Amino acid sequence: MSNELTNLGVKEIRDGVKAGEFTAREVAEAFNAAVAEAAELNAFIVTTPDAALEAADKTDAKRAAGEDLGAMGGVPIGMKDLFATHGVQTTAASHILEGFKPEYESTVSRNLWNAGAGMLGKLNLDQFAMGSSNETSYFGNVSSPWRKEGSNAAMSPGGSSGGSSSAVAARIAPAATGTDTGGSIRQPAAFTGICGIKPTYGRCSRWGVVAFASSLDQAGPMARSVEDCAIMLGAMAGFDPKDATSLKMDVPDWEAALSSDLTGKKVGIPTEYRMDGTDQAILDSWEQGKAWLKDAGAEIVDISLPHTKYALPAYYIIAPAEASSNLARYDGVRYGLRDLPEGAGLQDMYAETRAAGFGDEVKRRILIGTYVLSAGFYDAYYNQAQKVRALVARDYEEAFAKCDLILAPTTPTASFPLGSLNEDPLTMYLNDVFAVPASLAGLPAMSVPAGLNPDGLPLGLQLVGKAFDEQMVLNAGLAIQERAGFTHAPERWW
Amino acid sequence: MSDYRIQGATGEWEVVIGLEVHAQVTSNAKLFSGASTAFGAEPNSQVSLVDAAMPGMLPVPNAECIRQAVRTGMAIEAQINKYSRFDRKNYFYADLPQGYQISQLYHPIVGEGQLLIEADEKHGIPEDKVIGIERIHVEQDAGKLMHDQHPTMSYVDLNRSGVALMEIVSRPDMRSPAEAGAYVRKLRSILRYVGSCDGNMEEGSMRADVNVSVRKAGEEFGTRTETKNVNSVRFVMQVIEYEANRQVDVLESGGTVDQETRLFDVATGTTRTMRSKEDAHDYRYFPDPDLLPLVLEDDFLEECRASLPELPDAKRVRYESELGLTPYNARELTHEVETFARFESLLEATTKATGKTDAQVATQVANWALSVAPGVIKSIGDEANVANATAERQASILAMQDKSEISGSQAKEIFEIVLKEGREPDEIADTEGLKQVSDTGAIEAAIDDILANNQDKVEQYKGGKDKLFGFFVGQTMKAMQGKANPAVVNQILKDKLA
Numbered sequence: 001m002s003n004e005l006t007n008l009g010v011k012e013i014r015d016g017v018k019a020g021e022f023t024a025r026e027v028a029e030a031f032n033a034a035v036a037e038a039a040e041l042n043a044f045i046v047t048t049p050d051a052a053l054e055a056a057d058k059t060d061a062k063r064a065a066g067e068d069l070g071a072m073g074g075v076p077i078g079m080k081d082l083f084a085t086h087g088v089q090t091t092a093a094s095h096i097l098e099g100f101k102p103e104y105e106s107t108v109s110r111n112l113w114n115a116g117a118g119m120l121g122k123l124n125l126d127q128f129a130m131g132s133s134n135e136t137s138y139f140g141n142v143s144s145p146w147r148k149e150g151s152n153a154a155m156s157p158g159g160s161s162g163g164s165s166s167a168v169a170a171r172i173a174p175a176a177t178g179t180d181t182g183g184s185i186r187q188p189a190a191f192t193g194i195c196g197i198k199p200t201y202g203r204c205s206r207w208g209v210v211a212f213a214s215s216l217d218q219a220g221p222m223a224r225s226v227e228d229c230a231i232m233l234g235a236m237a238g239f240d241p242k243d244a245t246s247l248k249m250d251v252p253d254w255e256a257a258l259s260s261d262l263t264g265k266k267v268g269i270p271t272e273y274r275m276d277g278t279d280q281a282i283l284d285s286w287e288q289g290k291a292w293l294k295d296a297g298a299e300i301v302d303i304s305l306p307h308t309k310y311a312l313p314a315y316y317i318i319a320p321a322e323a324s325s326n327l328a329r330y331d332g333v334r335y336g337l338r339d340l341p342e343g344a345g346l347q348d349m350y351a352e353t354r355a356a357g358f359g360d361e362v363k364r365r366i367l368i369g370t371y372v373l374s375a376g377f378y379d380a381y382y383n384q385a386q387k388v389r390a391l392v393a394r395d396y397e398e399a400f401a402k403c404d405l406i407l408a409p410t411t412p413t414a415s416f417p418l419g420s421l422n423e424d425p426l427t428m429y430l431n432d433v434f435a436v437p438a439s440l441a442g443l444p445a446m447s448v449p450a451g452l453n454p455d456g457l458p459l460g461l462q463l464v465g466k467a468f469d470e471q472m473v474l475n476a477g478l479a480i481q482e483r484a485g486f487t488h489a490p491e492r493w494w
Numbered sequence: 495m496s497d498y499r500i501q502g503a504t505g506e507w508e509v510v511i512g513l514e515v516h517a518q519v520t521s522n523a524k525l526f527s528g529a530s531t532a533f534g535a536e537p538n539s540q541v542s543l544v545d546a547a548m549p550g551m552l553p554v555p556n557a558e559c560i561r562q563a564v565r566t567g568m569a570i571e572a573q574i575n576k577y578s579r580f581d582r583k584n585y586f587y588a589d590l591p592q593g594y595q596i597s598q599l600y601h602p603i604v605g606e607g608q609l610l611i612e613a614d615e616k617h618g619i620p621e622d623k624v625i626g627i628e629r630i631h632v633e634q635d636a637g638k639l640m641h642d643q644h645p646t647m648s649y650v651d652l653n654r655s656g657v658a659l660m661e662i663v664s665r666p667d668m669r670s671p672a673e674a675g676a677y678v679r680k681l682r683s684i685l686r687y688v689g690s691c692d693g694n695m696e697e698g699s700m701r702a703d704v705n706v707s708v709r710k711a712g713e714e715f716g717t718r719t720e721t722k723n724v725n726s727v728r729f730v731m732q733v734i735e736y737e738a739n740r741q742v743d744v745l746e747s748g749g750t751v752d753q754e755t756r757l758f759d760v761a762t763g764t765t766r767t768m769r770s771k772e773d774a775h776d777y778r779y780f781p782d783p784d785l786l787p788l789v790l791e792d793d794f795l796e797e798c799r800a801s802l803p804e805l806p807d808a809k810r811v812r813y814e815s816e817l818g819l820t821p822y823n824a825r826e827l828t829h830e831v832e833t834f835a836r837f838e839s840l841l842e843a844t845t846k847a848t849g850k851t852d853a854q855v856a857t858q859v860a861n862w863a864l865s866v867a868p869g870v871i872k873s874i875g876d877e878a879n880v881a882n883a884t885a886e887r888q889a890s891i892l893a894m895q896d897k898s899e900i901s902g903s904q905a906k907e908i909f910e911i912v913l914k915e916g917r918e919p920d921e922i923a924d925t926e927g928l929k930q931v932s933d934t935g936a937i938e939a940a941i942d943d944i945l946a947n948n949q950d951k952v953e954q955y956k957g958g959k960d961k962l963f964g965f966f967v968g969q970t971m972k973a974m975q976g977k978a979n980p981a982v983v984n985q986i987l988k989d990k991l992a
Contacts, residue, residue: 084550097549104543106550208550215783244554244785322783325584328593329547333650346648350586373584373778382780 005030006171010075010228013174014116017059017074024056024063024074028118031076034172035120040494043157043167045081045139046089047121052076055118062116070116071235071255078167078176081122082129083109083219084208088119092210093127093137096330096337096357106208107240108177108219115235120173123163127359128327129184129212132431134162135422136361144192144415145170145490149456152493153417158188158431164222165192169490175223175232179209181216182315183410183435186447189222190410190460193449193488195477196222197229200467201442202247204233205240211326213319214245216439226448226477230254233470249468257471260479263297267476268403272308273434278412281453286409289450289461289480293407296479301403305395310388311437316429317372317385318440323362324369330357364425393441400466405476408434410447410460434462444470448477449486458488498618498670500708502742507708509738510715511674512666513730514703515681516659517691518635519562525634525658526553526596533697537640537651545656547591552784555580559658560788562690563603563632564798566660569688569805570627572607574795578631579787584778588650589637597633597661599779603788604630609664609684610807611676612825618672625677626665635659660691666705666715671731678702678727679829683806686831701725706737708745716741717751721758721765732763740765809834817841817856826864836885837863843889848896855896862892866902870909882916883909890919894929898979904928930979934986940973941966941986955991963987 005027008016017024032049059074084090084102091097105113113119127136133156134142144157144166157166161178165188168176178185180198189196197220204219211217221232234254240246269290274283290300332338332353339352358366372381399406411431421428438445444467447460461480465473499506524531527544544551567574579601582594607627613619637655639648662681668674682700685691692699702725707718719741721733741751755774756765804812806828813824827837840863844855867888871878891908894900900908900923908922923929931937944966945952955962970983 084548090549092549100549102548102550104548206550207552210549211784213783242554243552321780325582325594325778325780328584328586329549329591331586331588331593333588334546334591335548346588370778373780375776375778378778378780 006034006174008174009224010072010175010231011225013075014069014071014073014231017063018069020063024059024118025053027074028052028056028076031120031173035167038167038170038172038494041143041145041166041170041172042140043124043142043163043170043172044078044121045091045093045124045163048088048119049121051088052118052120055113055116059116059118070114071231072112073116075116075174076118076120077112077232078120078123078164078173079109080125080161080164080177080179082125082179082210083177084210085109085119085122088122090122090210091139092129093125093139094330094357094359094362095138096353097210098138098337100336102208104208107205107242108209108236111238112177112232112235117235123161123167123176125163126160126184127362128210128323129160129179129181129217130323130361130365131159132183132187132428133416133418133421134159134166134188135418136359138359141418142166143418145492145494146192146415146457147490147493155415155457156191156418158191158415160184161188161196161222165189165194165196168192168194168222168224170492170494171489175221175228177219177236178222179212179217179219180439181212181218181319182439183432185220185222186410186435186445186460186462187431189447190449190462191415191458193458193486193490194222194224195226195229195446195448195481196220197233197446197470197473197477198439198444199233199237199470200247200444202245203237203251203444203470205238205243205246207240207242213322214326215322216319226474226481227255227258229446229477230258230474247468252471254471254474258478259475260296260482262293262476262479265298265405265472265476266301266403267293267298268301268303268399268406270303270305270308270399270406270408272305273408275412275433277430278409279414279453281414282409282412282459285450285459285461286407289407292480292483293476295483296476298405298476298479303399303402303406305392305399305437307388307391307395308437311392311440312429312433314385314388314392315432315436315440316368317381318389320365320369321373321382322369324366324373327358327362327366330354332357361425389440392437396437396441396443396464404466405472406464407476408462408464410434410462414453414455414457414459438464443467444473446473446477448480448484450480450484451486452488496618496669496673497620498672500738500742502746504746505710507738507742508711509669509734510666510707510709510718511668511734512705512718513664513668513674513677514705515662515664515678516701516703517662517685517693518699519559519632519658519660520689520691521556521558521562521658523556523558524656525556525559525632527656529656531657535653537649537653539653541652541655545591545652547593553596553782555785555788556658559632560603561794561798562688563630563660564790564795565688565802566662566685566690567604567607567630568799568802569684570607570609572627572630573605574790575601575603575605576790576795577601577787578603580782580785581779582782585775587636588648589639589652589655591637591652591655595634595636596782596785598631600781601787602629602631609677609680611673611680614672614676617676618670619676623673625667625673628663628665630660630662633659633661666707666718671734674704674734675727675731678730680806683829683831687803687805689803695725695727698725702730704730704733704737706734706741707751708738708741716745717753719751719754719756719765721756722768724758729758729760733758733765736764813856816853817860818853819856819860823857823860823864827860833863839885840888843885844892847886847889847893850896855892858892858896862888866906867909870906871913874910874913878913879916880913882913887912887919894919894923898932898981899923899929901930901980904930927977929977931974931977932979932982934982937970937974937978937982937986940978941970941983941990944969944973945990952991963991966991
């Protein structure tokens with residue numbers, strides 16, 4: 001029974017609990033057990049089985065009382081450890097916040113609990129969401145449940161939402177929250193054969209989410225089906241007066257309007273995404289994706305996004321610049337780590353605390369960000385990058401005059417073994433080359449599984465929509481899902 | 495033109511002054527959080543999660559603070575920028591939880607404006623002068639460090655952290671300590687009229703960064719120093735005096751003035767180096783990505799404009815032209831919000847009590863408000879309960895005086911009793927016998943008596959000794975115990991001695 005339950009997704013659990021096929025408590029117990037058995041993946045920083053049970057019991061009681069169970073009623077989920085959770089350690093996977101228990105709950109997690117979800121635990125991630133392989137966490141690497149055929153090497157689950165992707169792919173959580181600054185939902189989803197959508201910037205409140213790069217950070221769901229993403233995104237999103245960049249718009253019922261019929265829709269194929277270094281298997285799956293969408297009724301058109309090649313460099317100026325300022329608050333004064341050697345003054349405390357508290361990748365980005373904002377460099381770097389960002393956004397505007405949706409690969413390669421890229425930050429950064437442009441433009445973008453490469457590793461296809469048009473993205477994702485028939489699951493080794 | 499000059503060994507030096515005034519915005523809540531702004535609360539009792547910069551906390555602009563900045567801009571006839579933006583000023587300090595101050599460097603909310611300082615010959619301002627204001631921007635205040643709570647540690651109080659400030663930046667248009675003092679006083683007056691800042695310098699609601707340089711007449715501006723956080727008009731003037739003389743000494747002994755930030759020492763009245771240009775921070779300003787640009791709608795601007803009260807200059811002109819007050823009285827009455835408010839309510843009550851127009855009683859009311867009433871209050875010191883001195887009671891005193899029912903000295907006596915005991919002036923005048931006698935019968939009787947008893951003097955008067963008229967008046971008043979209406983006494987005496 002419990003193994004069957006952990007194979008279920010969000011929609012199946014919600015509907016099954018509602019129909020009385022099983023109780024929410026049974027579901028929570030099954031996932032709690034699966035989480036406990038999967039310690040080897042290191043997907044969780046802390047587990048909260050009691051919280052999952054408590055939420056489940058609430059749902060069961062509501063059902064007994066004949067009350068509405070909510071959009072996520074009875075569904076236990078994993079919470080990326082970037083979201084502040086009241087009374088539960090929230091670290092951003094950094095030593096500098098180790099032991100920090102917020103007195104507040106992030107808006108997104110609060111929305112999910114209000115919709116009936118429960119928390120299995122706090123998921124591991126790249127430290128402060130900076131990384132593409134989940135190797136920068138203070139709490140250790142996360143392993144993907146997937147392995148190359150014929151190899152026992154531990155593979156990267158992608159990053160920064162690597163704990164989320166690993167847990168959902170391993171079926172120790174039916175769904176998880178992610179955050180995406182420059183691909184941190186889509187790339188890990190692609191690496192692990194699951195779905196993940198980054199909505200339009202402003203759909204999900206950033207209040208209570210540890211900030212990386214404020215103008216780019218956006219939360220979204222990660223799950224194994226497009227329907228599950230639609231349901232969970234609906235529960236997460238909504239205007240929040242506590243976030244000045246929050247969208248003051250109603251949240252559509254994405255689940256109800258799901259349709260894989262793309263008749264009359266035009267799908268743009270950006271020519272600039274044919275880059276050197278892209279795997280043949282990726283290019284093949286892109287061709288396959290075109291065929292699937294055509295089959296769903298769409299017309300395929302070539303489009304141009306001419307500033308694509310400048311997007312990644314601009315991103316690696318803007319994101320670190322914002323991060324260098326956003327992370328200034330971790331200073332040892334009010335909360336988190338304080339390293340105060342005997343007789344030290346304020347400056348020594350800052351230096352010692354931040355040297356001990358931040359990991360190498362975080363320090364690297366703080367240094368880059370500080371540099372590009374410095375007097376004499378600001379115009380050449382930060383201002384120039386902002387201009388590029390505006391041009392990238394304009395590329396999309398012009399492209400969307402000719403199409404309703406853009407299809408591209410999510411990543412240039414499939415997953416790689418842990419440890420194989422982390423000596424070379426530039427190669428690591430290239431992982432997000434296809435994901436970053438949509439982040440700079442604030443557009444909704446999703447990765448859906450397309451198949452396996454010759455090594456037996458998952459590949460993802462990326463769909464980018466117009467601002468506020470998550471529906472189009474989800475619908476096209478559904479069309480691919482129906483045709484790809486991706487039912488592969490990693491073989492359990494943990 | 496100010497004739498203020500520093501007399502150096504090499505000749506006269508002119509002083510050039512610019513002021514950056516930080517004014518705390520009057521608002522119940524902080525600039526980007528809902529926390530309270532009340533002064534004097536227990537340390538760290540008015541700190542929201544946002545003010546403490548907890549992870550994931552976000553700023554949301556407080557519309558009231560924006561409104562107050564816009565209204566202030568309008569009050570100095572400044573350009574209001576419909577598009578403005580917040581920038582982060584990055585630096586580390588223990589009183590700055592975010593590690594940056596949210597301010598407005600590139601696109602301030604208020605642009606070019608101006609302020610008039612009035613001629614004040616006595617204090618070295620020979621004529622009215624317009625001082626340019628470059629900009630007003632809004633920004634967050636920092637917290638406070640307390641170094642006296644523990645032998646080796648410093649404590650942090652974040653009550654002020656995040657409180658909204660307006661930084662009002664003048665042009666380097668002032669040329670003497672007196673002009674700078676007048677500028678700060680006038681600015682304070684305008685802020686208090688508008689209600690955008692309480693102007694309380696002791697509580698730190700207003701403080702100035704004082705930029706001073708010196709030059710020989712006709713030369714380019716010299717290198718300036720900036721003295722931070724000066725918190726009274728007197729100190730602003732002291733800083734200028736000291737800095738100007740110091741800079742002249744430096745220059746005349748062959749040195750150069752360093753562009754630097756200085757601190758004022760209240761105890762010695764001197765300034766000293768805080769940090770030099772080489773130590774200056776690189777604040778790495780950039781647009782705050784947590785906040786969208788601030789775009790002001792026309793409706794909002796109209797509402798701001800409509801809510802502006804009559805401002806000091808307009809009020810002063812109106813007091814002279816419509817109420818016929820002297821320039822001195824008009825100026826004295828319009829400096830302070832409390833003063834004009836008291837005057838106007840007393841004026842209204844007095845027109846009601848006398849049935850006369852504003853212009854007919856304004857001078858009497860102004861003299862009462864500026865000199866008579868404060869004199870009485872001062873003379874009885876602690877015994878005065880000013881709460882007893884309602885506008886209605888004072889107006890009824892003025893009305894009795896207007897009708898010659900009481901004399902000026904009786905008015906003061908009655909007011910004294912009002913202050914001490916809170917009784918009604920009419921009743922006091924009756925029961926305490928503080929009323930002039932205008933009853934001609936009683937006065938005539940008294941005069942007849944006096945004339946009969948002083949036949950010799952009557953003869954002398956009639957013989958040409960006019961001065962004796964005063965003697966008869968005095969005798970009559972004495973006989974009437976000072977309560978006779980002098981006009982009536984004069985008239986009857988004249989008739990009888992004719």
